[in-house]
Amino acid sequence: MISVDEARAKILKDIHPVGTEVVALSSAFGRVMTEDARSRRTQPPADMSAMDGFAVRAADLDTIPTTLKIIGEVPAGGAYDGAVKAGEAVRIFTGAPLPPDTDTIVIQEDTDFNDHSVTIKEGAARGTYVRPAGLDFREGDIGLKAPRILSPRDIGLLAAMNRPWVTVRRKPRIALLSTGDELVRPGEPIGPNQIISSNSLLVAALVEAAGGEAIDLGIAKDNASSLREKVQDAKSADMLITLGGASVGDHDLIQPVLGKEGLSVDFWRIAMRPGKPLMFGKFAGIPMLGMPGNPVSSMICSFLFLIPAIDALRGIEPRHPPRQKAWLSHELKENDQREDYMRATVLGEKDGLPVVKLFAKQDSSMLSPLSAADCLIVRPPFAKALGKNDMVDMIPLTQPYPVV
Ligand SMILES: Nc1nc2c(c(=O)[nH]1)N[C@H]1C(S)=C(S)[C@@H](COP(=O)(O)OP(=O)(O)OC[C@H]3O[C@@H](n4cnc5c(N)ncnc54)[C@H](O)[C@@H]3O)O[C@H]1N2
Numbered sequence: 439m440i441s442v443d444e445a446r447a448k449i450l451k452d453i454h455p456v457g458t459e460v461v462a463l464s465s466a467f468g469r470v471m472t473e474d475a476r477s478r479r480t481q482p483p484a485d486m487s488a489m490d491g492f493a494v495r496a497a498d499l500d501t502i503p504t505t506l507k508i509i510g511e512v513p514a515g516g517a518y519d520g521a522v523k524a525g526e527a528v529r530i531f532t533g534a535p536l537p538p539d540t541d542t543i544v545i546q547e548d549t550d551f552n553d554h555s556v557t558i559k560e561g562a563a564r565g566t567y568v569r570p571a572g573l574d575f576r577e578g579d580i581g582l583k584a585p586r587i588l589s590p591r592d593i594g595l596l597a598a599m600n601r602p603w604v605t606v607r608r609k610p611r612i613a614l615l616s617t618g619d620e621l622v623r624p625g626e627p628i629g630p631n632q633i634i635s636s637n638s639l640l641v642a643a644l645v646e647a648a649g650g651e652a653i654d655l656g657i658a659k660d661n662a663s664s665l666r667e668k669v670q671d672a673k674s675a676d677m678l679i680t681l682g683g684a685s686v687g688d689h690d691l692i693q694p695v696l697g698k699e700g701l702s703v704d705f706w707r708i709a710m711r712p713g714k715p716l717m718f719g720k721f722a723g724i725p726m727l728g729m730p731g732n733p734v735s736s737m738i739c740s741f742l743f744l745i746p747a748i749d750a751l752r753g754i755e756p757r758h759p760p761r762q763k764a765w766l767s768h769e770l771k772e773n774d775q776r777e778d779y780m781r782a783t784v785l786g787e788k789d790g791l792p793v794v795k796l797f798a799k800q801d802s803s804m805l806s807p808l809s810a811a812d813c814l815i816v817r818p819p820f821a822k823a824l825g826k827n828d829m830v831d832m833i834p835l836t837q838p839y840p841v842v
């Protein structure tokens with residue numbers, strides 16, 4: 439059995455970025471931009487007012503109060519092109535360009551005004567409430583450097599730079615093949631000892647969340663011809679994930695059958711719980727992860743290995759699951775040779791760190807505690823027994839705020 443770190447390194451060594459495509463900005467959130475984005479315009483395009491009030495010449499404000507003649511008006515999107523002479527002001531609104539010769543905005547709260555004149559009661563330094571042309575960016579500026587995962591904020595910037603299209607890495611196509619005579623899809627007729635195939639939907643959701651495109655190849659029966667037939671559709675994918683059939687039973691057919699179809703195995707079995715029978719190799723030139731069938735095993739294998747693999751396919755630095763320290767609320771016995779990923783809840787907080795409690799049952803078939811878990815507690819191989827209030831490593835599974 440190899441370690442989790444060795445397995446990650448072996449997988450990532452064999453994975454290379456996919457090609458690019460051009461998408462509309464409205465579809466670009468979360469995509470990896472592959473070319474620097476230069477602005478196609480200057481923002482603001484001219485000196486603009488930041489407030490509703492009056493555009494004036496600062497030289498007219500030497501003595502306060504002072505009364506100026508209102509010679510016109512300029513709304514956002516409009517213009518006042520006439521000359522503004524000494525003793526004159528132009529009514530102006532937020533986002534409107536300054537008329538020629540004016541250089542300062544006096545907010546309307548600091549004035550008394552009627553249709554013809556404005557009395558300025560508070561002085562303002564030259565340039566007050568003026569957003570100079572190019573304050574934000576100028577035409578030709580590189581607004582965003584590639585590679586970059588586009589956030590909602592980046593989408594706003596690209597839009598303002600008048601870039602309606604953007605070149606991004608295409609979404610890696612991840613083919614998911616479930617195996618097992620006992621499986622049926624949710625909603626389908628089900629026999630007495632059958633179960634619902636939950637893994638492919640769980641892993642597909644993770645794939646989508648990580649920026650990939652999941653392709654469901656369906657469920658192969660536990661026989662060679664069914665597996666051979668179903669796996670053919672993986673050949674247009676960037677990566678193949680098989681779910682189940684990874685272990686040593688007579689019906690675990692992934693290696694025996696796909697071995698005859700050109701599967702080359704890099705490694706099989708890792709020192710990890712759950713997820714021990716994980717396999718990695720290449721099938722028809724495509725990287726392939728053979729995941730164990732137990733739902734928690736395939737979720738944790740996806741979390742540790744598939745998400746970083748999708749990162750590599752997207753041409754970005756492969757992520758490590760975020761880790762932090764936590765206090766244990768109870769005793770925990772020593773660990774064996776497998777790195778353990780245990781489902782747990784957060785009870786509260788002490789000295790700025792979460793206090794965690796493991797679920798009593800850690801069976802890798804159980805989806806209810808997996809769904810209820812706030813975090814995974816990670817125990818290295820051969821970790822010593824721990825007491826109440828000892829510190830452990832945890833991977834949070836909850837994300838309190840959306841990405842912005
Ligand atoms: N003699 C041994 N038996 C087992 C070993 C071992 O080392 N020696 N390893 C155990 C471990 S650990 C795991 S994990 C499982 C993995 O087995 P497989 O990858 O071969 O998976 P299956 O046998 O096909 O299924 C295991 C389990 O998961 C259920 N399953 C399968 N696919 C799905 C799905 N798409 N959705 C929901 N549930 C699924 C399946 O019904 C089984 O209950 O092997 C142990 N055995």
Ligand code: MOO
Pocket residue numbers: 710711712713714715730732735802
């Ligand atoms: O490794 Mo299996 O994934 O323990 O249940």
